[in-house]
Amino acid sequence: MHETLSSLVERAFLENQRPLEFYLREQSHLPGARANLGLMNDLSNLMAAVVGKRPHDVRALLRYLVRDEESLKSNTPDEFVVMCGVVSFGACAAVHPDWCPEVFLLLGDFACSSSWRVREGSAIGFQRLLSSAPEETIAYLRILASEGNYLQQRACIAALAEPPLLHTDEMKEAALDIQRTILQRFREIPQKETPGKVHRTSRACIEVSGVKTGSCSNIQDVLERAEGTIL
Numbered sequence: 342m343h344e345t346l347s348s349l350v351e352r353a354f355l356e357n358q359r360p361l362e363f364y365l366r367e368q369s370h371l372p373g374a375r376a377n378l379g380l381m382n383d384l385s386n387l388m389a390a391v392v393g394k395r396p397h398d399v400r401a402l403l404r405y406l407v408r409d410e411e412s413l414k415s416n417t418p419d420e421f422v423v424m425c426g427v428v429s430f431g432a433c434a435a436v437h438p439d440w441c442p443e444v445f446l447l448l449g450d451f452a453c454s455s456s457w458r459v460r461e462g463s464a465i466g467f468q469r470l471l472s473s474a475p476e477e478t479i480a481y482l483r484i485l486a487s488e489g490n491y492l493q494q495r496a497c498i499a500a501l502a503e504p505p506l507l508h509t510d511e512m513k514e515a516a517l518d519i520q521r522t523i524l525q526r527f528r529e530i531p532q533k534e535t536p537g538k539v540h541r542t543s544r545a546c547i548e549v550s551g552v553k554t555g556s557c558s559n560i561q562d563v564l565e566r567a568e569g570t571i572l
Contacts, residue, residue, distance in 0.1 A: 346383055350391075354398040358405050362422055365406075369421035376458060381425050385432035385469070392433040392440075403429050413456045424462040427451050431466025435473040444470070445481045449489065452496035460492060467500035471512075479515045486522040494523045 349361040365384070370377040392399045406426030413420050427448070434444035444466070451463040470478040482500060485493040501507075501516040 343383065343387075346380075346387060350384075350387060350402070353402050353405075354395065358402060361402075362406070365422045365425055366418035369418040371418050371421050372416045376421050376424065381421070381428055381462075384425050385429040388429040389432040389436045392437045396437060396440075399433060403433070407451075410451065410454055410456070410459060413454075413459065415456060415458075420456050420458050423456070424458045427459055427462035428465050428469070431469040434466075435469045438474065441470070441474060441477055445478075448496070449481075449485055449493055452485075453490065453492045460496065461499070464496050464499035467496065468503055468506060471500065471503075471506050475512060479512075479519075482519055483515075483522070486519045487526070494526070498523065 345364070349364050352358075353361045365380070368377055368380050388399050388403065403426045406429070407423050409419060410423045410427075413423060430440075430444050430447055434440040448463045448466045448470075451459055451466075454460050454463070467478060467482065478500075482497045486497045489497070497519055501519065507513045507516060
């Protein structure tokens with residue numbers, strides 16, 4: 342697979358992107374219950390390995406892969422192609438710091454996609470950045486937590502829902518602080534807000550809080566009281 346993928350990427354750099362796109366579509370495992378995450382990771386790692394030497398080629402290719410994000414249908418090969426591009430943006434910025442400001446904004450936008458797999462790709466992209474640029478990524482996630490919409494708040498929570506990333510006390514405290522910010526905003530939502538959006542955010546908070554603390558009883562109590570007044 343690696344030789345095939347490398348060959349197709351090289352052709353894509355020569356402005357022949359269609360063979361790579363077709364390969365991603367054919368190997369996507371979609372429609373189906375689970376996309377080919379192994380292939381997604383292979384492509385993102387390959388892009389990260391070459392971005393230092395060929396940043397313009399990599400950027401052009403990733404822009405090509407995500408170009409149809411606004412017109413996607415769920416559970417389709419097209420959705421997988423875009424997801425690969427989104428995750429690859431995060432992987433590349435993780436090793437090419439000059440990309441970070443641009444990619445933070447891109448991932449924040451992709452977090453609002455109508456495609457749930459693209460939204461997951463955004464969270465995974467942030468996770469790649471948290472591994473290599475934790476301070477800068479946490480700073481941007483704090484902005485999304487305090488100023489972003491429901492889906493961007495969800496991206497913050499999902500990005501931090503990865504125990505291996507929480508290997509320092511500073512990271513753990515930052516993750517909890519971001520959750521507190523989102524929970525406070527949740528409690529301030531007026532009753533007229535859409536219940537479905539509120540519910541998705543609250544459920545994510547409960548699940549992730551359990552990951553962070555080993556017990557989500559206190560936070561769950563807060564959310565259940567809040568849900569009782571909103572839903």
